[in-house]
Amino acid sequence: MSDDPLALEQQVCFALSVAARSVVAIYRPLLEPMGLTHPQYLVMLALWQHAPLSVRRLSELLQLDPGTLSPLLKRLEAIGYLRRERDPADERSLAITLTERGRALRADAERIPPAVVERLGMPLEELRNVHAALTRVIAAAAR
16 A cells, blocks of 8 residues: 555545446446446436436436436437326426336346346445445535
């Protein structure tokens, strides 16, 4: 361990960046047969759990601005996984609903978490601890 406060290997940002890229790379071949990118997968996860959702609420859940979210939603709509419609209760708001095809995709997606755990080769308890620590880091950075 170096005493240099700028040593690359000691930087939290570096470890988080490399970890994020490495883990997303594990997801890529698992998502490819489903026609999904990792950001699209995150959208689908939110929708499987909470649909229907407004774009605003989806944006909050994913911690993405609506401008970043919009192209993801357009692509998922184009491949038939969701519909974007004006919310009858508020014409200014877009409601996101899953199509039958989008709902059916969930069965395939259920195989992804255990496959990721297997490919990482880490005990589930250790991954839960990493998740908890990252959740605390996210909260601290948001303050």
